[in-house]
Amino acid sequence: MSHVDLAFTQEQLELRRTVRDFLDKTSPETEVRRLMETPAGYDPAAWHQLAAEIGVAGLALPEEYGGAGYGFAELAIVLEEAGRALLCAPVLSTVVLAASTLLALDDDLARADYLPGIADGTTVAALALTEAGGPQDEPDALAVTAARHARGWTVSGTKPSVLDGQTASLLLVAARSGAGLSVFAVAGDAPGVRREPRATLDQTRRQADLVFEAAPARLLGEEGAAWPALRHVLDLAAVAIALEQVGGAGRVLDMAVDYARTRVQFGKPIGSFQAIKHKLADLHLAVESARSAAYYGGWAAAASPPELPLAASLAKASAGDAYVTAATENIQIHGGIGFTWEHPAHLYLKRAHSSRQLFGNPAYHRQRLAGHLLAAHD
Known part of the structure; x- marks a missing residue:
């Protein structure tokens, strides 16, 4: 290392x-x-x-x-x-x-x-990569296909849950051609492109299902050679989401601490009660541990690509669990007010749960991490 x-x-x-x-x-x-x-x-x-x-x-x-x-x-x-x-x-x-x-x-x-x-x-650009089932460790599993014609390429098929897919003017679409997995550029307003906004738990991040019906496309790079690049991008995505998650987890931890300092019960701030102290201490440890893992992922993305796959899975698994835990406990510490629509706690909880699933949930990344560690010992 x-x-x-x-x-x-x-x-x-x-x-x-x-x-x-x-x-x-x-x-x-x-x-x-x-x-x-x-x-x-x-x-x-x-x-x-x-x-x-x-x-x-x-x-x-x-x-x-x-x-x-x-x-x-x-x-x-x-x-x-x-x-x-x-x-x-x-x-x-x-x-x-x-x-x-x-x-x-x-x-x-x-x-x-x-x-x-x-x-x-x-x-505004969007990457239409994964399909049903989440992260694609097997590129042959992609169902969207590309075909070459006299006038160029077209792509056909459906990409679900594309981030910002409903507004992007540039769509980068992963599709299978005769030579293997390739990436194609498709204009967002091209004929044969249909965008269907998807209702999501987290309303702060838009997703759309993209349907391509022989949409005109431009091949990017060498035909059939895109998988190494896309696998690298998936690792970067895992790190990026982990960094977002620790930012949100840190914010809800601050919210919980501030509320515990100011909310008074039985004549004392609730932060003086041992149960709340222990809860906040555990949250602080979880958030800071996840932040360290996310920063390691960011360092690997910038300075050590060989370590990126391991660092990305470590970061995504750690941050995903820490954010959900912190957002949940923040609501518990706030009590009744934390459950209301007017309080921002639920916005962070929804973001925590939705981002936990993006590009692989913690269970997927722990399994992948274990595979990397076993391979390193062989």
């Missing part, structure tokens, strides 16, 4: 302060609730500010494509802050999944065509 340095530089700390200040102003609870009721699920003007003016969308993109030339370590900070604020914006879909796919595929022309739009916030 390589040397792991999880300390942040002064520049990275300043990035965190900048992003947190921006999200405190633009993503308060009232705005999150408003956006939950809108068709798009996010504010395009606020997204453009975050993406272009603060530079979040191009943070980890090379300068030649309009990015800032930083890496996943800086993006990790943004993801944690986004999770803390329950940010309603296409960060995960566009900045992590789609941009990482374009970078991982061997297609310089596609990068030049698509990445500048992502970097300046004008392109």
